[in-house]
Amino acid sequence: MxxxxxxxxxxxxxxxxxxxxxxxxxxxxxxxxxxxxxxxxxxxxxxxxxxxxxxxxxxxxxxxxxxxxxxxxxxxxxxxxxxxxxxxxxxxxxxxxxxxxxxxxxxxxxxxxxxxxxxxxxxxxxxxxxxxxxxxxxxxxxxxxxxxxxxxxxxxxxxxxxxxxxxxxxxxxxxxxxxxxxxxxxxxxxxxxxxxxxxxxxxxxxxxxxxxxxxxxxxxSGAVGDVRPDRAKRFSETLAELAGVAPTRDGFASLPETRVLELQDDAANPDKLDPMAGMQSMLTDGLPWGPMIDGDLITEPTLDSIRSGIGGDKPLVLSAADDEFTMATDGAKGKLRFIPPSILLRRMIPDRAVRRAYLAANGPQRRKGTAAVLGRFATDTLFRAPLARVADARGSRPTWVSRFSWASPKFGWAVHCIDVPFWFDCLDAEKVDVLAGDDPPQALADALHGAAVAFVREGAPGWRPWSESAGATRMFGGAASAPDVLPDGYASVRPLAG
Missing domain, CATH: 3.40.50.1820 (Alpha/Beta hydrolase fold, catalytic domain)
Structure with a gap:
């Protein structure tokens, strides 16, 4: 120091x-x-x-x-x-x-x-x-x-x-x-x-x-941890085995930080030769490292805690971008174009009824190709369906929901992180152009940042809350002809959200 x-x-x-x-x-x-x-x-x-x-x-x-x-x-x-x-x-x-x-x-x-x-x-x-x-x-x-x-x-x-x-x-x-x-x-x-x-x-x-x-x-775009204790223990034991140390505090303390960084990804993702297995593991079980349900600080899954009313007195805004992960699947468009989405998603949505309902609810995305469907499914599984679950779990407690739909001119989608420089109103900051292009719309930053300021100052962002009208969703950067607030902006994730 x-x-x-x-x-x-x-x-x-x-x-x-x-x-x-x-x-x-x-x-x-x-x-x-x-x-x-x-x-x-x-x-x-x-x-x-x-x-x-x-x-x-x-x-x-x-x-x-x-x-x-x-x-x-x-x-x-x-x-x-x-x-x-x-x-x-x-x-x-x-x-x-x-x-x-x-x-x-x-x-x-x-x-x-x-x-x-x-x-x-x-x-x-x-x-x-x-x-x-x-x-x-x-x-x-x-x-x-x-x-x-x-x-x-x-x-x-x-x-x-x-x-x-x-x-x-x-x-x-x-x-x-x-x-x-x-x-x-x-x-x-x-x-x-x-x-x-x-x-x-x-x-x-x-x-x-x-x-x-x-x-x-x-x-x-909240990615909840909620790592199960058995899973966290398994990752730690695997890391210790890879490092050749005992899975104890003294064993891990003997490892320099650089060695831990080398091994922590391998410990959590041992099957690196099968990328679909890695994606399925993340979509099914969540992120490998993160807050653990330890019975001490975190006594139950976050959704259960929120459903029970903890934090219910606190105004909450939940937001996500439309295609957080589609940029990652774009690179596989050529390989995926001949595989029907229904076949591709069998491994990830085993329940046929749920799979068919999800594909039916995402007709516009299906018309963009299988890679687009896979990217949207990953986005929905990690971000948008959990968002809807949390909003529903809050019941009548003050909750607002929004979507960021403005597509990056660099990537063609409303990708992960695209909303951050608009939320902070820093469109002239370093490397914003890499994600948002050379002329991102300042009016969109004014609207989203203005909502953030209103929420921080007054406890309300300025549109109809989900908690008063379930499904109510403020659209940021959507089509000019579309309404600012949709009556059910997350309808397409309902088959996954339950």
Missing amino acids: SAPTADTATDRPLVTLDVGQVRGVWRGASAAFLGIPFAEAPVGPLRFEAPVPIAPWEGVRDASAYGPTPQRKQLAEITLIPEPSIPGESTLNVNVFTPAPGRPETALPVLVWIHGGGFTAGSPASPWYDGRSFNRDGVVTVSLSYRLGFDGFGAIEGAPSNRGVRDWLLGLEWVQCNIAAFGGDPGRVTIAGQSAGGGAVLTLLGMPAAQHLFRSAWSL
């Missing part, structure tokens, strides 16, 4: 926290405070421990640059969101963006963002997660880091479970204790995240231990 540094530059904002002072940087009308540690570095004896709150420091800590990130290995060489990996040991930190540093009387609403990356990758230091636009609209914004992959979520004998989840909790506790110093209101905190981050939001929504930490939640 870098030592605090003295700074006499009076034109840089200074904030006093419960453990010391930090000095950020002005960026026009708002300020950024980057890389503020909320926990001690999770290395050495603390590697597989629950996070330990950061110790107080003397002097002023410089907060002008992003801190080290837990990400050491990206999901692919080319990622849809630019999420830099920053070396260093003090990886549990927050970044705060605020228009009112040092003014607790301002009491602005707060947004806390949890990044995605399949619970194995991703970084809070992405330029897409910069809170500048939310600051412009009177919202203090925080991005949060957490341990990833095996170090964050692996089942280890003798170590606390769900270490990454415990990182979220401690980070949110830090927000409760310190956000007023940045002009934020700890009583008006909204948590939000995309993909695995959206899944984190749903996990927290269903956790009794997290209820005091936020007021409302927005899950974008």
Whole structure:
């Protein structure tokens, strides 16, 4: 952990926290405070421990640059969101963006963002997660880091479970204790995240231990973890066997982080020669690493917890893109064009009645070819059908649902992550053009970001809620002739959602 540094530059904002002072940087009308540690570095004896709150420091800590990130290995060489990996040991930190540093009387609403990356990758230091636009609209914004992959979520004998989840909790506790110093209101905190981050939001929504930490939640393309204990144990034992160590805390502690990163994918996906087997496993059982139903922090599946009413007092928005995974299946269009979708889906939807109902409900997608059907099925299984289940499970509790349907001119689909730069209103940020083209519609960003701001500030995004009219879905980027709100925007996933 870098030592605090003295700074006499009076034109840089200074904030006093419960453990010391930090000095950020002005960026026009708002300020950024980057890389503020909320926990001690999770290395050495603390590697597989629950996070330990950061110790107080003397002097002023410089907060002008992003801190080290837990990400050491990206999901692919080319990622849809630019999420830099920053070396260093003090990886549990927050970044705060605020228009009112040092003014607790301002009491602005707060947004806390949890990044995605399949619970194995991703970084809070992405330029897409910069809170500048939310600051412009009177919202203090925080991005949060957490341990990833095996170090964050692996089942280890003798170590606390769900270490990454415990990182979220401690980070949110830090927000409760310190956000007023940045002009934020700890009583008006909204948590939000995309993909695995959206899944984190749903996990927290269903956790009794997290209820005091936020007021409302927005899950974008939420991929829920809910890893079964037996499955998590099996992956850990396989990793230990591949590494040649005992499946214990001491055994895993003997492995350098780089070796764990080499092996964690192999441990979770042993049948790499059969890509369909890997896809079926993910679609059937979910992501291999992530929040585990441990009987301690997470006592039951998230959907069951939400159905029982936990988090029911908190306004919730659920959103997804129309074709999150179709980009991945496009590469197989040539091989799949002669295979009827009904045959291809037999392995993944064994129940004939369900399969036929799903294909009947997705006639327009069938006309686009088998690859398009497979991509939509993967999207529906991982994101859109679970979204509908959660919305239904909430019953009359305040819940809004939306779809992002604007197709990327680069890929031809409303793909995974396409909604993020619109939600943050950062269309001019680095690498947005790689996903959204050279001229993404600012009016769409105004609409989606405006809904996000309204939700964070007022607890309602501005359209008819699903909880009052089941199926009601706000369309972002749909056909110009289509209504803004559909009476049943997720009708095509009903055969899978039940």
